[in-house]
Amino acid sequence: MPKVNKGEVLLKFEDVSVHYGVIQAIKDITFDVKACEIVTLIGANGAGKTTTLRALSGLVKTSKGRITHQGDTISNLPAHQIVRRRISHSPEGRGIFLNLSVEENLDLGAWTAPDKATYQEDLEHAFELFPRLKERRKQNAGTLSGGEQQMLAMGRALMARPEILLLDEPSLGLAPQIIEKIFEIIQRINREGKTVLLVEQNALQALQVAHQGVVLETGKIVLSGPAKELLASDKVRQAYLGE
Amino acid sequence: MTEFVQHIVNGISLGSIYALIALGYTLVFGILQLINFAHGDVFMLGAFIGLYSSKFFGFDQNPSLGALVLIMGISMIGCAAIGYCIERLAYRPLRRAPRINVLITAVGVSLFLEFAGQLFLGADPKFFPQIYQPAGGDMGAGALKVNPLQVMVLVISLALMTALQYVVFKTRLGRAMRAVSFNHEYASLMGIPTDRVISYTFMLGSALAGAAGVLVGLIYPKIEPLMGVLPGLKAFVAAVLGGIGNVTGAVVGAITLGLAESLVVGYWAPTYRDALAFAVLIVILLIKPAGLFGTGRTEKV
Numbered sequence A: 001m002p003k004v005n006k007g008e009v010l011l012k013f014e015d016v017s018v019h020y021g022v023i024q025a026i027k028d029i030t031f032d033v034k035a036c037e038i039v040t041l042i043g044a045n046g047a048g049k050t051t052t053l054r055a056l057s058g059l060v061k062t063s064k065g066r067i068t069h070q071g072d073t074i075s076n077l078p079a080h081q082i083v084r085r086r087i088s089h090s091p092e093g094r095g096i097f098l099n100l101s102v103e104e105n106l107d108l109g110a111w112t113a114p115d116k117a118t119y120q121e122d123l124e125h126a127f128e129l130f131p132r133l134k135e136r137r138k139q140n141a142g143t144l145s146g147g148e149q150q151m152l153a154m155g156r157a158l159m160a161r162p163e164i165l166l167l168d169e170p171s172l173g174l175a176p177q178i179i180e181k182i183f184e185i186i187q188r189i190n191r192e193g194k195t196v197l198l199v200e201q202n203a204l205q206a207l208q209v210a211h212q213g214v215v216l217e218t219g220k221i222v223l224s225g226p227a228k229e230l231l232a233s234d235k236v237r238q239a240y241l242g243e
Numbered sequence B: 001m002t003e004f005v006q007h008i009v010n011g012i013s014l015g016s017i018y019a020l021i022a023l024g025y026t027l028v029f030g031i032l033q034l035i036n037f038a039h040g041d042v043f044m045l046g047a048f049i050g051l052y053s054s055k056f057f058g059f060d061q062n063p064s065l066g067a068l069v070l071i072m073g074i075s076m077i078g079c080a081a082i083g084y085c086i087e088r089l090a091y092r093p094l095r096r097a098p099r100i101n102v103l104i105t106a107v108g109v110s111l112f113l114e115f116a117g118q119l120f121l122g123a124d125p126k127f128f129p130q131i132y133q134p135a136g137g138d139m140g141a142g143a144l145k146v147n148p149l150q151v152m153v154l155v156i157s158l159a160l161m162t163a164l165q166y167v168v169f170k171t172r173l174g175r176a177m178r179a180v181s182f183n184h185e186y187a188s189l190m191g192i193p194t195d196r197v198i199s200y201t202f203m204l205g206s207a208l209a210g211a212a213g214v215l216v217g218l219i220y221p222k223i224e225p226l227m228g229v230l231p232g233l234k235a236f237v238a239a240v241l242g243g244i245g246n247v248t249g250a251v252v253g254a255i256t257l258g259l260a261e262s263l264v265v266g267y268w269a270p271t272y273r274d275a276l277a278f279a280v281l282i283v284i285l286l287i288k289p290a291g292l293f294g295t296g297r298t299e300k301v
Helices: A049-056 A079-083 A102-109 A116-129 A131-136 A146-159 A176-191 A204-209 A228-233 A234-240 B002-032 B037-059 B066-092 B099-121 B148-170 B171-184 B184-189 B194-219 B231-241 B247-267 B268-287
Strands: A010-018 A024-035 A040-042 A064-069 A088-090 A162-169 A193-199 A212-217 A220-226
Touching: A024 A040, A024 A049, A024 A064, A024 A193, A024 A212, A024 A220, A024 A228, A024 B194, A040 A176, A040 A204, A049 A088, A049 A193, A064 B148, A079 B184, A088 A146, A088 A176, A102 A146, A102 B148, A102 B171, A116 A131, A116 A146, A116 A176, A131 A146, A131 B099, A146 A176, A162 B002, A176 A193, A193 A204, A204 A234, A212 A228, A212 A234, A220 A228, A220 B037, A228 A234, A228 B194, B002 B037, B002 B148, B002 B171, B002 B194, B002 B231, B002 B247, B037 B066, B037 B099, B037 B194, B037 B231, B066 B099, B066 B184, B066 B194, B148 B171, B148 B194, B148 B247, B171 B184, B171 B194, B184 B194, B231 B268
Parallel strands: A040 A193, A040 A212, A088 A162, A162 A193
Antiparallel strands: A010 A024, A010 A064, A212 A220
């Protein structure tokens, strides 16, 4: 894969549609993700945010359109091959293996890691971002609190050395101070050079950290643009920020 | 007292064979939530592979420990290949189908193997050659007699179970198996090729059944195409007893069942031996519905 330059278009959604049986979950979705940006997908429940991420990471098949990564079409590749392109997805509900220990979860995150030598370095980095995980490394992941599980989900996604990190509702069900912390870490990960595609219901906080925003409504894009502009737009303020 | 110990020894030896078969059920169930009813028939094919390969190499004339090891190896590899084919041809195309469809297919595969076996191998029992005769007679003290063959079966079973335990809990493949058994989708997001892990799981379970086929052939040397039905069913009971999906549970459940059977035969009525397996199952499931080692997952939200 070619090296990534800041600002270059990394991911392209072109007229992407997904059907679940006869029900259309997303319809003709088109947007770009540029390198080293945080792009957030916001919208109500059932708007198609999660489906968009799942189409990208190969968990659902697209029925129309295509998704490209650095020029290569990747739509409908199996999920385990998408990870090898350094696109790492932390799924809805966190996707922790509750039957395994914290450390085993992190190990699995590094399944595709190209080099064993980088493993230790990545592990140290994950522990530095989330010191709680280090304290609990031998513990069964099922015994972690919700916030700790979210940290594990993000730490594990980083173990794959992603260029692009997909986060699905990282703030869901967490206490406000923990949400604050999670968003800080998302920004830090981004500053370290990773591109982030963030799905959030928490529109205000998501737009505050993001560079670009995409607003979905019943499977279609109704608005998109720089996050600052969306924050200022009346439409977004009324519909998603409760004003 | 001696008699009691004798029954215990017999029970553990029988149980260790059930355990080898039960592990296959539990591995596959753990990863696919599928009861692979064809598993008992893979065990039967293991015995036949053992029989024909022994004849091919002439080991029936010339028994030795090396012969046993070689024949077990061949049977395990053969059964692994059969397990791979069953999964690839019968179950994988149904990966997204409702579970009941897969279950019916499993029954179909089982019947297919049993009656194809009758057609091609003959319905009449065949004699399994004594490819290994341990030196010396029965071991033991006083009236207690332990057949060296029994000891060997126990040692080999334990070695295979330990090896499996190692694979599941200490290797990269085992970690992938545990991840897939928790959730296929999450596992694929880690980059784990889930279909391949499922294939390997079938191959592992089937290889153990193949080993069990050869060991049973040595102890009860009459083999026939329907020989897998009852041990298969009982091993399944053992797996459920221990908590299906749990590797340790399958071994404990199988030993429990072997002991119970051996004691019933010894002290009560041998006729009830087969009914007992199910009676034990019912009683234990009444007390612990998830099986001895089955627990609800601890989840915190």
